[in-house]
Each structure stands twice: as structure tokens, then as C-alpha cells.
Amino acid sequence: MEVFTYNDYITCIHTLRLNSVSKLAEESEKYNLEIDNQKKNLNDIYKEMIKEILKNKNEIAGIVNDFIDTSKKIKGKYLEKCTNKKYNLDGNVVYRLKDKDIFFLIRYQKELDDKILYKMLNFCVEIIYNWNISLKIKNEIKYPIVVPIIIYTGTKMWNITCDFSAMQVNDYRFKGCTIDFRYNLIDINKISVETFIQKNTLFSYAMALGKARNHEQFKNILNQILISSEKNKALQRRLLSNLLKVLKNTNKETSKPEFLEKNKGEKENITKDEDREKIVKNIKKELVKILTSDDSSEEEILRIVNITKSELDEYKEELQINAQH
Numbered sequence: 001m002e003v004f005t006y007n008d009y010i011t012c013i014h015t016l017r018l019n020s021v022s023k024l025a026e027e028s029e030k031y032n033l034e035i036d037n038q039k040k041n042l043n044d045i046y047k048e049m050i051k052e053i054l055k056n057k058n059e060i061a062g063i064v065n066d067f068i069d070t071s072k073k074i075k076g077k078y079l080e081k082c083t084n085k086k087y088n089l090d091g092n093v094v095y096r097l098k099d100k101d102i103f104f105l106i107r108y109q110k111e112l113d114d115k116i117l118y119k120m121l122n123f124c125v126e127i128i129y130n131w132n133i134s135l136k137i138k139n140e141i142k143y144p145i146v147v148p149i150i151i152y153t154g155t156k157m158w159n160i161t162c163d164f165s166a167m168q169v170n171d172y173r174f175k176g177c178t179i180d181f182r183y184n185l186i187d188i189n190k191i192s193v194e195t196f197i198q199k200n201t202l203f204s205y206a207m208a209l210g211k212a213r214n215h216e217q218f219k220n221i222l223n224q225i226l227i228s229s230e231k232n233k234a235l236q237r238r239l240l241s242n243l244l245k246v247l248k249n250t251n252k253e254t255s256k257p258e259f260l261e262k263n264k265g266e267k268e269n270i271t272k273d274e275d276r277e278k279i280v281k282n283i284k285k286e287l288v289k290i291l292t293s294d295d296s297s298e299e300e301i302l303r304i305v306n307i308t309k310s311e312l313d314e315y316k317e318e319l320q321i322n323a324q325h
Contacts, residue, residue: 150186152189197224202238233294
């Protein structure tokens with residue numbers, strides 16, 4: 001006779017719990033890997049956005065005006081990029097005020113670096129050194145000012161002092177011999193999404209988007225930016241064009257994560273690509289909307305947004321844009 005005893009009950013419950021825990025752990029692992037993939041994807045996009053923005057001298061002026069304590073705002077037209085490789089060490093970007101010996105050293109940093117204080121000091125010294133050897137007349141030299149700026153976009157708290165003298169040996173007999181050097185820090189973690197958006201520059205919008213940790217947050221922040229910049233169509237157009245360019249480049253350069261390659265047949269495992277396509281489509285639709293409102297020709301819209309005639313018609317229908325445009 002078959003019976004179901006209390007011991008059988010205990011064994012059954014134990015087995016069910018083990019299976020549930022195992023399944024939960026497996027699902028949790030997949031979810032965490034998907035989130036990690038989204039973060040990596042967004043980091044690639046964000047890095048390319050910042051690189052593009054730092055090529056624009058008007059954006060550099062905006063960075064200085066918005067985040068560095070200066071008594072007078074500077075204008076982009078008075079800046080020039082230092083193209084000499086001797087100035088642009090280790091991937092740094094250097095600009096100079098025209099007709100003035102004032103340099104802006106900008107470093108994009110996404111990881112903590114306990115040697116960054118020394119490195120920034122050394123970069124500044126190198127700029128002054130290269131400026132000095134380039135002089136033809138060396139009478140009555142006035143050494144230049146170098147404004148060092150770090151743009152930090154990592155997730156860990158920045159716990160590195162900005163003051164070089166604070167890291168030097170403390171001896172009251174030689175207080176006057178310490179090196180008075182500090183760098184300026186723009187820490188993405190210390191500034192809110194709303195504050196970044198209120199600055200209304202391409203750089204500040206990129207920093208706001210840089211706070212996104214997954215595709216859903218990215219889409220929500222982008223939507224906030226589009227609402228906030230509704231009256232500035234030119235800035236919207238620049239932002240969306242920049243994003244499209246970056247998304248196109250990063251899509252070419254980055255391959256699918258191993259996790260996605262192994263599970264092509266499972267619907268839940270292609271969320272990353274689907275989300276990316278949705279983001280790209282929404283950006284293209286917004287560009288079509290802006291360009292149409294500016295009375296751009298159909299040929300111009302197709303060229304700028306890089307879409308086909310059928311895609312344009314589809315977007316217009318979704319946006320309910322009159323066919324006469």
C-alpha cells in the first residue's frame with residue numbers, strides 16, 4: 001500500500017523549495033546580467049556623446065560658465081582648441097583663450113584613480129612647459145594660467161581630495177614650500193537630473209542622460225529634456241542629431257553580449273536590442289517633428305535623419321503630421 005507520510009511531506013516541501021530557490025537564482029542572474037548589459041551599452045553611448053561634445057568650443061565655454069567659479073563668463077568664439085599632441089596628453093582635451101595665455105585642461109574620468117591628483121598637476125606642468133619652449137621671445141615671461149577640470153561620470157563616490165597640499169607632508173617649518181594646486185571637479189553624482197536639464201546646454205543634457213542606469217531611465221530622462229527644451233528647437237535638433245550619430249557609431253563598434261548570442265530564441269533575452277531600437281526610432285521621430293515644424297524640405301529631412309521615404313511617411317502618420325509637409 002502506498003502512503004504519503006509526514007516524512008514524505010517534508011521531503012517534498014524541501015525539494016520544491018530547493019527548486020524554487022534554484023529557479024529564482026537563475027532568473028536573478030539573468031536579470032542582473034541584462035542590467036549590466038544595459039549599463040555597458042549606455043556607458044558606450046555616453047562616452048561617445050561626451051567625446052563629440054568636447055570637440056565644440058561653445059560647449060566648452062558653457063562648461064566653464066556653468067560649473068567653474070569665474071567672475072566673468074567666456075564666449076566660445078574666443079576659444080581655440082590646442083591640436084598639438086604635446087598638449088593633449090593621455091586623452092585630455094585642451095583649449096586656450098585666444099590672444100591670452102589661459103588654458104583649459106579637461107579630462108573625462110569614469111573610474112576612480114588614486115593618482116589623479118598627481119596626474120593633473122603633471123598635465124598642467126606639461127602644458128606650461130610646452131608653452132614655454134614654443135616662445136620665440138622669452139623676455140619678461142608671465143607664465144600661463146591652466147584651469148584643470150575633471151568630468152567624473154562613475155557610479156562610485158568620488159573620495160579623492162582636490163587639494164594637492166592636503167596630500168603633502170605637514171611640517172610647520174616649511175608651510176610656505178607646499179604646492180598650492182587644486183583641480184575643478186564636475187561630479188555627476190553630486191548634481192541632480194533636474195539641475196543638469198535646467199542648464200540647457202548639450203553638455204548638461206548629456207550629463208543628465210549619463211545618470212541613467214538602464215534603458216527605461218534613459219528614455220524617461222530624454223523625454224524630460226525634450227519637454228524642457230520645447231522652445232529651443234535648434235538645441236533639440238543638435239541633441240537628437242548627436243545621439244543618432246553616437247548610436248550609429250556604437251552599434252557598429254560593439255558586438256552583442258555573449259549572453260544574448262547564446263539565447264537568440266528567447267524573447268526576454270532580446271530586450272536590450274528592442275529597447276535600443278525603440279530609443280533610436282523615438283529620436284528619429286522627434287527629429288522629423290522638429291524639422292517639419294521648421295519647414296525643412298522632404299529631401300533635407302531624409303538626409304539629416306537618415307531614413308527612407310516609407311519610414312518618413314510612417315513617422316508622419318504616427319505624429320499625425322499633415323501630408324502637405
